[in-house]
Amino acid sequence: MNVTQVNTPSTRARVQAFGGFLTNMVLPNIGAFIAWGILTALFIPSGWIPNEELEGIVGPAITYLLPLLLAITGGRMVAGQRGAVMGAIGAIGLIVGSDIPMFLGAMIIGPLGGWVIQKFDKSIENKVPAGFEMIVNNFSIGILGFLLMILSFFFIGPVIESANNLVTSAIKALVSTGMLPLLSIINEPAKVLFLNNVIDQGIYYPLGMQETLEAGKSIYFTVASNPGPGLGLLLAFSFFGQKAAKRTAPGAIIIHFFGGIHELYFPYVLMKPLTLIGMIAGGMSGITVFKIFDAGLVAGPSPGSIFSYLALTPKGNFVGIILGVLVAAVVSFIVTSIILKLDKKTEDDEVFASSIEKSKSMKSEGKEILSKTNEMPTMNNVSKISFACDAGAGSSALGATTFRKRLQKENISGIDVKHYRIEDVPQDSDIIVVHKDLLERARLTHIDKNIITIENYINDPNLVQIINELKGS
Structure with missing residues (x-):
């Protein structure tokens, strides 16, 4: 008897996948967050060009627009357009029923709404009489959305608001004791393990948006995204590294510091784990400088580039922000350089290459967990017809x-058979069926797909041919 070994995903990979899910929810909407940040930096009373009328957009945008975008995206990720609608309906109950911007709530209620409608659609699959699909689809969202909205208003919203207030109080207590720099002890190792998205998207960014609404800026946006520590580390490897690590570090600096892709320095840390000390020291020193100068950003810098930092720095904060980045880089450089100089072990190119592969594999673990949710059963090479x-x-x-x-x-x-709007047809569809008048429109979005045209959605000859080919294959 053959026994197939099943590799159980590690806890880190599962947390990583969760962080990836949050990132996929937030990232498409980063432009809207930046737009809100620019609006805040320019037009609030302490901004560059105060304007009372335009300032009036700030509150509604952070209260309604941004949470709704998150909820819609989260719902769509789980159940397509129907999930997006459910997420929006549920989110409005949270928003109206709470006194704080509901970012955390939106990132919960959006996927929850998608999950609810997904489960409902699955439960009635193959049970709806032909011709009644539209009325069932519309009323199911209407009724379930109504219930979710009421539940969000009276129960889910207050629970999330209480949890949010608890986390906010804990973080503020840490700030008041002057211990905020200690967060680097968590942040820097988490980044190397690809867990930073859980912290950033799940905690720091929501708290930062709330604080920005009150103060026009927030230090929370800087505690895990500072490009300074990574710059210092790569500079140290450029001067004191060995072989491949030394050769590649200068190029990595450009992509990391100016492009904002922090993953470029992760293999260097994995190759020399002691350099985490330099990263933590750099992160702590940067946060300390930000705190001394009362500096902050108006929105989350994504990607974490120096350009993003400067673009999102409000009036009167440039000195503190620039110094925080530079000091973090200098401290990280000094500590990492000492570690590299004291390390007498000679590293060859294979060690660095293995570190790169290890970094890639660690990142891919989380992606694999997410991708497994999209796997479809296969039969004769056709598993999905849309x-x-x-x-x-x-x-x-x-x-x-x-x-x-x-x-x-x-x-x-x-074989999975479902219906979609043309632009929403999943990319994993093996066959796409459209009316012949919609072929050109379908080709715009699905150039490389097998598209079958029909004139009659019920008994078209091409549909009969598909059935016959499936029977004979």
Whole structure:
């Protein structure tokens, strides 16, 4: 008997995947956060060009626009456009029922709304009579969305607000005791292990947005994103590293410091774990300088480039921000240089190459967990057929339901048949079915896909041919 070994994902990989999920929810909306940050930096009373009328946009944008964008994106990630609608409906209950910007709440309620409608759709799959798809689809979102909205207003919102206040109080207590720099002891190792997204997107950014609404800036945006420590580390390897590490560090500096891609320095730390001491020392010194100068940013710098830092620095904070980055780089450089000089061990190119591979594998673990949720069963190389139309709710729904029943009648299983708006058809679709008048539109989005055109969504000859080919394959 053959025994297949199953590799259970590590806790780190699972947390990593969670961080990746948060990042995928936040990243598409970073532009909106930056737009809000620029608006705040310019037009609030302490901004560059105070304007009372334009300042009026600041509050509604952070209260309604940004949380709704997060909830919509989170819902869409779980259940497509229907999930996005459910996420938005649930989020409005949170927003109206709370007294704080509901960023954390939106990142919870969005995916929750998507999960609810996904489970409902799964439960009624193959059970809706042909021709009734649209009314079921619309009323299911209407009724479930209504219930989620009420639940969010009376229960979920207050619970999340209480948890948010607890975390905020804990962080503020840390700030008041002057111990905020100690966060680097957590931040820097977490970054190298690709867990920084959990901290940044889940804690620091939401807290930073709340503080920015009150004070026009926040130090929370800087505690884990400072490019200074990584710059110092790479400079140290440029001067005192060995072989491949020394040769590649100067190029990595450009991408890390100016491009904001911090992952470039992770292999260097993994190769010499003691250099984490330099990263922590650099991070702590940077936070200390930011705190001394009462400096902060108006939004989360993504990517963590020096350009992002300067663009999001409010009036009167440039000296503190620039010094915080430079001091962090200098401290990290000095400590890392000492570690490298004291290390008498000669490293060859294979050691550095293995560190790069280790870094890649650590990052991929989390991605693999996320990707597993999208795996489809396969049968004769066709596992997913997508019916598409203009709105994704009328003719395509009728066609998908009818075709799915025909597959069942022919005892053909293992094929996922669903309906979508043309632009929302998943990329993993093996066959896309559209009306012949929509072929050009479908080709714009799905150039390399197998697109079948039909004239009749119920009994078209091309649909009959697909059935026959599936039976004979």
